[in-house]
Amino acid sequence: MIAGLAFYFFAFILIASAVTVVTARNPVHSVIWLIAAFFNAAALFLIAGAEFLAMILVIVYVGAVAVLFLFVVMMLDVDFAQLREGVQRYAPIGAVVGGILFLELLLVLSVWRFAPDAAALRMAPMPEGITNTEAIGRILYTDHIYLFQISGLILLVAMIGAIVLTLRERPGTKRQDVATQIARTSTVAMARPELGEGIRREDILRPLPPPAKEAPKPVTHEGGHH
Secondary structure, rough: HHHHHHHHHHHHHHHHHHHHHHHHOOHHHHHHHHHHHHHHHHHHHHHHHHHHHHHHHHHHHHHHHHHHHHHHHOOOOOOOOHHHHOOOOHHHHHHHHHHHHHHHHHHHHOOOOOOHHHHHHHHOOOOOOOHHHHHHHHHHHHOOOHHHHHHHHHHHHHHHHHHHHHHOOOOOOOOOOOOHHHHHHOOOOOOOOOOOOEHHHEEOOOOOOOOOOOOOOOOOOOOOOO
């Protein structure tokens, strides 16, 4: 009874947080609601008995991915007014893409059926001597090792593509050429100028020394004694 109420409670907050992520106008608020959604999803994993997935969700997604999103959103100088101006122009294309995805989901749900032994597997207890983490490791690295490696390659290609797309050639930018520095044969003479002369050849001017203060003149009294 308590587990069921907790499940519906966290599920309701999770759905509300996910909707707020999409509908929030401020990107920083969207990232904060995304973190709330991750925490509630981790609570659902704990209720389901998958504590390893819950900890991974909190450590990896909340501690790394969501913080990275927040850092990028806060550090980039994004002109949100300009972004909102292009929404109406690309709205028809977005509607077409969204409609196609919705039709694909309907097709998948129309032909999807539960396996005959799915209910029995859901209620089956964990095998003795095998922890939750070990069971997930066997499934990922033994039963579906090739799919796991393919997913890693897809993420690698996506990372390389993001780097290539964001890499821009900036003219006039000075870069260090390590090979040229190591292979150079010329020597650099060390100059030792006098104080106050400066090195005009290198456009480095040293400040002149302050003028020497004159010694105070002795006061002399002429005439009679005071």
